[in-house]
Amino acid sequence: MRQIITTTVLGMRLASLTLVAYWSVIFTGTHIPSVRLPSFSNADKAYHFAAFTGLAILLAWALPKSRRHPRRHLLIALGIGVAYAIFDESTQLLVRGRSAEVLDFAADCGGLLTGLFVYSVLRSLIAPPLPKLHQPSCGGRVGM
Structure with a gap:
């Protein structure tokens, strides 16, 4: 399984390429004027949740360990x-037919x-865990 973690395409890690493509799609999807999507109660919250779940997975995969x-x-992926x-949410205010909502932000964070x-x-x-670093021993003596 290690191979998929380090796979490269044209010299770039697959994780980074996938992240850039996915992020471009969700940015475009949230910044085009209002689009009719299959709807149910709070559908937009479900879309936000799903989009940010995928973003978090790809961010964590792409960031160095x-x-x-x-x-x-x-933690870095969460911060980003x-x-x-x-x-x-802030830039959606600039798009006709879009609005910023606290509940959308909450759905993003939940995702x-x-x-x-x-x-x-x-x-x-x-994936196998990363090998642990060896801590230098102090020869059994503590303090002097």
Whole structure:
């Protein structure tokens, strides 16, 4: 499974290419004038939730991993995702037929947290953990 994590296309990691393509699609989808999509009660919240779940998974996959701080990339992905959700909701005010809503932002954040959880579970199941760094020993002596 290690191969899919490090696969490259034209010298770029597959994760990065997939992230850029996906992010472009969701940006376009939220910034074109109002579009008729299949609707049900709170459908737009479900779309926001799903879009940001996917974004979180791809961000976590694309960000570099650290042996010393193995969960740092998840916090960075969350920070980037929340910043983008704020940007996304704010810039929708500039598009005719769009509006910024606190509940959309909440759905975005819920999707981010869900995506990071799903990514963590999948990674633990299909990818071997990064080897731990060896800490230098102090020879058994503590303090002097």
